[in-house]
Amino acid sequence: MNGRKEDLNMVKIISDSSTLYTTNEAAAKGIAVVPLNIVVDQSSYKDLDEMTSTKLLRLIQEKKIPSSSQPSIGEKQACYEQYLEEEQILDITMAQGLSGTYDSACMAKQLVDSDKITVFNSKTLCGPHRALVDYAKKLSDQGMSAQEIVDSLASCVETEISFLVPRDFSFLKRGGRVSQLEAGVGGFLKLVPTMIKSANGKRLESFCVTKTFKKAVKNMIAEMKKRQVDSSYTFFISHAFNEDDALKAQTLIEEQFEGARIVLLPLSPVFIAQGGPECVAVQAIRIA
Known part of the structure; x- marks a missing residue:
């Protein structure tokens, strides 16, 4: 053995509900998740823990307009302090720009003022975000340091690609995740607009407009192959x-x-609030 575990150099993996994990599901894996928030009629609910996707869909059908927000700085700070005494901490957040989660985590780290905390911008969300967190936990269990884990994650992040097919652009428009012009593309009848996540993970950009969903997926596959995606990836x-x-x-x-x-994964309430009902995300990443 290399002695790292005895030296209390175990790394506690922390993330948010962009991983599509509830707090209980994450805890069962030895991971800590601080949920994102859903706001409906000025009431705030913890993503997945206090608000289910089915309940949110019902509220949307009742013409309620949901919004989402990152965990508070105080919640992140409390989570860090819970584990800091015994462990190093690596917080793998949802993509900066698509959420304020990364910025909040950095501010919480400053408040705690400890060099035992590392905040990592996954530059992604949902499935690939979950894959990165699971991989980080595996590496932590093997005794790797936070920096060693970050180095491994960084190479995986470079392989990631994400597409979104929304059915109602008003959700993305309200959240500021697409421009006014791009939101207008979604208004054409009988067409299927597809968005692609920018390389820096900070926004969604127009990728293609097709007549059918099947053609949209074929275009996604062509783009993935162009980027050297192959069967070694997880989709x-x-x-x-x-x-x-x-x-x-x-x-x-x-x-x-x-x-x-x-x-295949069901989207959480936060992502339904962002992408709208019936949206579909297609993503791929290679985990080393």
Whole structure:
């Protein structure tokens, strides 16, 4: 053994509900998750813990307008202080720009004022974010330091690619995640606009506009192949009550990336508030 565990150099992995983990699910894996927040009618709810996707859909159908927010600085600070006495801390946050989670985490770190805390911007969300957190936990269990884990994660982040097919652009527009012009693309009848996450992870950009969802996925696959994505990647298909399209995407990806691991996930309330009902995210990442 290398003695790291005896030296209390174990790294506690912390994240947020962009991983699509509830706090209990994360805790069962030895990970700590501080939930994002859903706000409806001036009341705030913890993502996945206090607000379910089904309940949020019902509220949207009742013409309620949800919004989302990052965990408070105080919540992050309390989480850090809970583990700081015995462990190093690595907080892997949702993409900076798409959320203020990274900035809040950095501010919480300053308040705690400890060099035992590392904050890492995943530059992604949902499926790939979960994969990075799971991988970090695996590396921590192997005795790696926070810096060693960060170095390993950084190379994985460079491989990640994410697409989103929204059905109602008003959700993205309200959240400021697309420009006015890009939001207008979603108004064309019988067309399927597709967004792609920018390379720095800070925004969603227009990728293509097609007549069918199937054609949109084929365009995504062509772009992934252009970027050297292959069957060694893990593919994530996340959806907001749109399993039919999610399964169509799965079939097309299976045909082009034989033997690849494909994971289907339901989106959390926060991402339904951001992407709207029936949106579908198609993402891929290579975990070393």
